[in-house]
Structure formats: C-alpha cells, structure tokens
Amino acid sequence: MHDGAESGVTPGTANGAADSSPRHNRAPALEVRDLKKHFAVKKGLLQKTIGHVYAVDGVSFTIREGETLGLVGESGCGKSTVGRAILRLVEPTSGSIKIEGEEITGLSKQELRPYRREMQIIFQDPFSSLDPRMSAGDIVGEPLKVHGIGNAAERRERVAELFARVGLRQAQMDSFPHQFSGGQRQRIGIARALALNPKLIIGDEPVSALDVSIQAQVINLLMDLQQERGLGYLFISHNLAVVEHISHYIAVMYLGRIVEYADKRTLFTSPRHPYTEALLSAVPVPDPSIKRNKIVLDGDVPSPMKPPSGCHFHTRCPIAQERCKIESPVLRDVGNGQKVSCHFR
Amino acid sequence: MTTTSAMTPQPVPPKVPATENLLEVTDLRTYFFTRQGVVKAVDGVDFALKPKETLAIVGESGCGKSITALSLLRLIPVPPGRIISGSIKLDGVDLLGLGEEEMRRIRGNDISMIFQEPMTSLNPVMTIGRQIAEVLLLHQGMSTKEAYARAVEMLRIVKIPEPEQRVKEYPHQLSGGMRQRAMIAIALACNPKVLIADEPTTALDVTIQAQILNLIVELQERLGTAVVLITHDLGVVAETAQRVIVMYAGRKVEEADVGELFARPMHPYTRGLMASIPRLDLMRGEEKEGVERLQEIPGIVPALSALPPGCAFAPRCPHADDRCHAEYPPYEQKRSGHWAACWRSDELFGGVNA
Numbered sequence: 001m002h003d004g005a006e007s008g009v010t011p012g013t014a015n016g017a018a019d020s021s022p023r024h025n026r027a028p029a030l031e032v033r034d035l036k037k038h039f040a041v042k043k044g045l046l047q048k049t050i051g052h053v054y055a056v057d058g059v060s061f062t063i064r065e066g067e068t069l070g071l072v073g074e075s076g077c078g079k080s081t082v083g084r085a086i087l088r089l090v091e092p093t094s095g096s097i098k099i100e101g102e103e104i105t106g107l108s109k110q111e112l113r114p115y116r117r118e119m120q121i122i123f124q125d126p127f128s129s130l131d132p133r134m135s136a137g138d139i140v141g142e143p144l145k146v147h148g149i150g151n152a153a154e155r156r157e158r159v160a161e162l163f164a165r166v167g168l169r170q171a172q173m174d175s176f177p178h179q180f181s182g183g184q185r186q187r188i189g190i191a192r193a194l195a196l197n198p199k200l201i202i203g204d205e206p207v208s209a210l211d212v213s214i215q216a217q218v219i220n221l222l223m224d225l226q227q228e229r230g231l232g233y234l235f236i237s238h239n240l241a242v243v244e245h246i247s248h249y250i251a252v253m254y255l256g257r258i259v260e261y262a263d264k265r266t267l268f269t270s271p272r273h274p275y276t277e278a279l280l281s282a283v284p285v286p287d288p289s290i291k292r293n294k295i296v297l298d299g300d301v302p303s304p305m306k307p308p309s310g311c312h313f314h315t316r317c318p319i320a321q322e323r324c325k326i327e328s329p330v331l332r333d334v335g336n337g338q339k340v341s342c343h344f345r
Numbered sequence: 346m347t348t349t350s351a352m353t354p355q356p357v358p359p360k361v362p363a364t365e366n367l368l369e370v371t372d373l374r375t376y377f378f379t380r381q382g383v384v385k386a387v388d389g390v391d392f393a394l395k396p397k398e399t400l401a402i403v404g405e406s407g408c409g410k411s412i413t414a415l416s417l418l419r420l421i422p423v424p425p426g427r428i429i430s431g432s433i434k435l436d437g438v439d440l441l442g443l444g445e446e447e448m449r450r451i452r453g454n455d456i457s458m459i460f461q462e463p464m465t466s467l468n469p470v471m472t473i474g475r476q477i478a479e480v481l482l483l484h485q486g487m488s489t490k491e492a493y494a495r496a497v498e499m500l501r502i503v504k505i506p507e508p509e510q511r512v513k514e515y516p517h518q519l520s521g522g523m524r525q526r527a528m529i530a531i532a533l534a535c536n537p538k539v540l541i542a543d544e545p546t547t548a549l550d551v552t553i554q555a556q557i558l559n560l561i562v563e564l565q566e567r568l569g570t571a572v573v574l575i576t577h578d579l580g581v582v583a584e585t586a587q588r589v590i591v592m593y594a595g596r597k598v599e600e601a602d603v604g605e606l607f608a609r610p611m612h613p614y615t616r617g618l619m620a621s622i623p624r625l626d627l628m629r630g631e632e633k634e635g636v637e638r639l640q641e642i643p644g645i646v647p648a649l650s651a652l653p654p655g656c657a658f659a660p661r662c663p664h665a666d667d668r669c670h671a672e673y674p675p676y677e678q679k680r681s682g683h684w685a686a687c688w689r690s691d692e693l694f695g696g697v698n699a
C-alpha cells in the first residue's frame with residue numbers, strides 16, 4: 001500500500017518557467033526521499049495501539065538554494081507534518097532527509113545540532129509562537145545564544161541588524177510581543193529564523209493569519225530575503241494564490257501523499273491530477289469578469305486513519321473507475337518534470 | 346464616460362425607492378465605551394438590501410464589518426457597546442424601536458446569521474436535530490414531531506448525506522464542512538428574509554468552501570433569501586456578491602456593483618487591497634515576466650479609539666495631501682451607483698475608462 005517510494009521528484013530546470021539558475025554543482029539544500037510519519041493511535045488503560053494515522057506516507061522532493069517549493073493541500077493532508085518531520089520536531093517513521101547532501105535521520109540530538117542551524121521554521125500564528133515574557137530582542141537573539149555564537153554585545157549588534165533587515169525599529173528590541181501588531185510579530189519570527197543564517201526556511205502557513213494588506217508586506221519581505229541570501233523555502237500553505245505568487249515548484253498533497261508535482265507554470269496552466277484540477281477550480285478568483293466552470297467535489301477528505309484503498313482520492317474523484325479502488329497509482333513522470341499520480345492522466 | 350456624475354449633488358444613499366428594499370440601514374452608529382475611550386466600531390453606515398440580493402461587506406480585521414452584522418440582530422454586548430443612533434428597517438419596521446421580546450421573534454425567524462466557526466456556535470450537548478427543531482418550535486409553533494420531520498428535510502436540503510442518521514448526531518461527530526451545513530440548516534429552517542453570513546467559509550478548506558458557497562447561492566435562489574456576506578476575501582466577493590461595500594475604520598469608504606467595483610475602484614484603500622493580493626495570473630491566462638512584487642499598503646490599521654482627525658486612511662495612503670489629513674472626505678456618488686469617500690478620487694481615478 002505504501003507505494004510512491006521510488007517517486008523521487010527531482011526538479012530539473014525543465015520548462016524553465018521559474019528557472020532561478022540553481023547552483024547545480026552543489027548538493028541541494030534539502031532532499032527528502034520516501035518520508036513517512038505514522039502516528040500510533042492508542043486507547044484504553046493499557047494504551048493499546050488500535051491503529052495508525054498515516055499522516056505522511058511516502059513523500060519525496062528536492063529543494064535547491066534560492067528555490068521555493070510550495071506544498072499545498074487541505075487540512076489533514078499531512079503538509080505540516082512534512083515540515084515538522086524535516087526539522088525532526090516529530091521523529092519520522094522512515095525515509096531519508098538530506099541537508100546539503102548530509103543524511104540527518106538517525107542522528108542523535110547532539111549530532112543534529114549543526115544541521116539545525118541550517119534549517120529554521122516560521123509558524124502560522126505569530127501570537128502563540130513567541131514567548132510573551134521575553135523581549136523581542138531576546139527572542140531574535142536566542143538562537144545565537146543557544147548555539148553559543150558571539151558575546152552579549154556582538155549578539156545585540158547582530159539582533160539590531162536583523163531588526164533593521166526585517167523592517168522593525170531597533171528601539172523596539174526591548175518591547176514585548178504583545179506590544180506588536182500581527183504583521184510585526186511575524187517579522188520577529190522571520191528575524192529569529194534568519195539569526196543563524198540558515199540555508200532553508202520552512203514556512204508553515206506563515207501569512208495565513210494576517211490581513212491581506214499586511215500579508216503582502218510579509219510575502220515581499222520573504223521574497224526579498226530569498227533573493228539576497230539564496231534561501232531555499234518550503235512554503236506550506238492552503239492558499240493557492242499566495243503559493244502561486246511565491247513558489248517556483250509546487251507539490252500537491254492529498255492524504256499523506258504527493259499527487260502532483262510540477263513547476264508553477266505547468267501546474268497552474270495544465271494540471272493533470274483530478275484533485276489538482278478541483279483544487280484550482282475551487283479557488284475564488286478576485287475578478288468578477290471571469291466566469292469559470294467549477295468542479296465541485298462531493299464529500300469531505302476521508303480520515304487519514306482509514307485512508308481509502310487504492311488511490312486515496314477515488315472516493316471523491318470525478319473520473320474514478322474500478323481499478324482506482326484496488327490499485328494505488330504511482331507518481332510518474334509525464335514529461336517536463338511534471339509528475340502525476342493517477343491511472344488515467 | 347466622463348466625470349460629470351461626480352459633480353451632480355446626490356442625496357444620501359440608498360439610491361433606490363424605499364419600497365423595493367427589504368432591509369434599510371440608515372446612519373448606524375455602534376460605539377463601545379471603554380476605559381481607553383470611545384471606540385467607534387461602526388460610525389454612520391447606511392445600506393439597503395433588496396430581496397434575493399447578495400451584499401458583501403469587505404474589510405480587514407477591526408474595520409467594523411462584524412459589528413455591523415451583530416448590530417443588525419441587536420446582538421451587541423451592552424455594556425460596553427451601544428447602538429447610539431440610526432435605524433434598521435426590515436420591511437419598514439425599525440428593529441431598533443422593538444422591545445427585546447419582539448426582537449426575539451425576528452432573530453432566527455426573519456433574520457438569521459451564520460458564523461465563521463461552526464463548532465463554537467453550535468451547542469455541543471444538543472443533537473443537530475434538536476438544534477434545528479428548537480427554532481421551529483419557538484418561531485413556527487410546530488409540534489415536536491413536525492419540527493423533527495422538518496429538521497430531517499432541512500438536512501437533506503443542505504445536502505448532508507443520511508439525514509435521518511445525522512439528525513441524531515452531535516456537532517463533534519460532524520466534519521467542519523458538515524457543521525457549517527448544519528448551521529445553514531438551522532439558519533434557514535424558518536425561511537428567513539435575510540441571512541447574515543459572517544465569514545462563512547473562512548475556516549474551511551477550499552474544496553469545502555466551494556461546496557458551501559454553491560449551497561448558499563443555490564438556496565438563495567430557491568428560497569428567495571437576501572444575503573449580507575461579511576468577508577475579507579475579495580475572491581469570494583467577486584464570485585458571490587452583486588453589490589459590495591468596502592469598510593475601513595468603522596466607515597464605508599466605497600460602494601458599488603461588483604463588476605464596477607473591481608473594474609474601477611475609486612478609493613485608494615480598495616485599490617491597495619486589490620493590488621496587495623496575489624491574483625492567480627497564470628490561472629487567468631496572464632503570464633508575466635519574472636516575479637512581480639505585490640503592492641504593499643504601508644503601516645497598519647489605526648486603533649479605533651485613536652483615529653486621525655482627517656481621512657482615517659490618510660496615514661497609509663500614497664495620495665494623501667494636507668486636506669486629507671485635516672478633514673474627513675464626504676461620501677459621494679462618483680459615478681452612477683458608485684460611491685466613495687475620497688477627496689482626490691476624481692482627480693486621480695475619475696477619468697479612468699474600462
């Protein structure tokens with residue numbers, strides 16, 4: 001049932017739509033192969049395992065420096081778990097995660113430390129991801145302190161630099177999180193993520209909690225930083241418009257698996273998987289002069305504890321046939337670097 | 346088209362003969378009296394709603410759109426809040442003049458509301474069926490048996506599968522999309538004249554959002570309900586509403602038919618909002634070279650308790666001049682059916698042709 005193992009997605013620069021001339025001679029910032037995370041569901045006095053949630057079920061992708069991979073899908077599809085498993089905030093069940101070519105699964109906490117510097121995360125909710133009792137300056141400087149970089153004065157100078165870079169005033173370094181607006185708090189989160197000069201930033205819905213006018217400020221900041229520093233982004237979001245804007249490549253997840261992968265242009269102009277089609281057609285377009293025929297899917301996403309047999313999507317798929325209930329499709333290359341997991345597309 | 350329409354003096358909206366309007370809101374002011382001072386959450390809002398029409402109220406957090414919705418049902422917590430002036434006429438009857446008992450007969454019967462988060466607005470210890478039946482028992486004087494039969498029918502209307510089973514279930518047994526359907530079933534059980542939908546799909550996934558929006562539009566056609574749609578999502582507005590009001594800091598800043606508003610926004614704030622959202626260009630068949638920066642609206646929404654003296658948007662507006670900072674602009678008709686509150690819109694955008 002757990003196929004998709006050899007579905008290695010290696011984005012070339014094929015099609016060149018979003019070609020940001022990645023540095024091919026170096027190992028990619030992040031390489032994930034067949035990542036799985038199954039959560040045991042326990043019940044009763046003896047905490048007997050009664051089942052598993054197949055949150056991430058064989059996911060592979062590569063992110064190069066200066067590139068953004070948008071990971072999209074609906075609630076419960078496992079996209080956030082992918083981000084957390086890469087940082088080993090949750091321990092992956094199996095699979096391989098390579099940071100600049102170095103395998104990090106199986107490393108002890110101590111051994112993992114130097115790699116932690118290379119990858120940082122920005123969370124969705126700037127209200128709950130900042131310690132309310134620490135000053136903004138201490139929050140941003142904490143990663144430096146943890147990794148034993150510089151003395152207090154040097155760290156303060158570095159924090160001041162970071163504040164200036166993300167558009168906060170240095171006078172605000174001694175303020176506390178509640179004294180900032182939502183957008184400013186997200187800037188603090190970004191400054192903290194930048195403190196150690198990482199190669200990779202995982203953004204887990206980083207702009208979803210912000211008002212649209214503020215959202216634009218944060219998206220622009222993230223894109224500027226990428227250009228300046230060659231950061232690789234894993235941008236996890238349910239908002240397809242934002243993903244289209246910021247990503248070079250896009251992976252669509254459904255119930256723990258990647259069902260389609262392509263560069264941005266290909267995915268938005270010629271999606272192949274019926275789920276991608278439905279997802280794109282469901283996005284409300286802010287232009288009343290455009291009338292589209294919507295594909296409205298029936299029903300809800302099934303529980304990841306009891307994923308449907310065969311192709312996970314067959315229960316809601318408009319083109320599903322008998323074969324889809326039995327045989328799980330493999331994520332296969334359909335040309336131009338586009339990968340689709342569907343028997344009929 | 347020229348700018349002459351902006352020159353013609355016009356009376357205060359609404360612009361259609363009163364008899365046509367189902368709901369007429371005039372000069373609504375809802376203030377909150379707090380220790381920090383008076384918060385003018387809604388400050389002189391007027392609008393009118395025709396039968397079967399969908400009116401969208403758009404704005405960001407704190408612009409007063411939700412307080413406007415709660416004011417219509419008189420659900421403002423008193424104290425600290427109070428509706429200090431205005432009228433809300435439903436079929437000619439001013440709701441602000443009614444007693445609490447009479448108001449109860451209106452809520453859920455003539456005007457219903459659905460909220461963003463269905464889990465917090467459904468009662469977790471009552472079955473779905475009982476929650477639908479409750480409104481019918483209260484407002485329609487049905488017998489218990491009739492009410493439950495109607496509850497099953499309502500669940501079928503909102504396309505919940507196996508309604509006979511679901512009617513006996515509790516909210517936690519339903520998925521997010523199902524709960525929102527159940528909320529809609531409760532709201533529409535008494536066939537209200539007006540449905541207020543406050544961010545009805547914001548908490549839902551896009552494929553479920555599409556289902557719920559479809560359902561609202563379909564039921565609206567079938568039952569003739571008028572909808573006030575409160576949202577921050579311009580995409581949802583473009584696809585669902587006929588008329589749009591844009592609010593900023595407790596006031597209307599712009600209002601027009603949906604096509605007109607998106608084609609020729611007249612207020613710098615509306616323009617800023619439209620430019621700051623990623624537009625899905627590829628899907629719209631437009632391809633741009635490289636990646637464009639989104640246009641930012643600098644700064645943040647001002648605190649409602651400390652509004653600037655002039656136009657509330659002036660501190661963030663790229664076009665603001667001295668007059669904007671000193672005096673609040675009049676809310677005037679700039680084109681036929683297109684209203685905006687901006688000193689400089691004629692000179693800046695007046696001559697724009699589609």
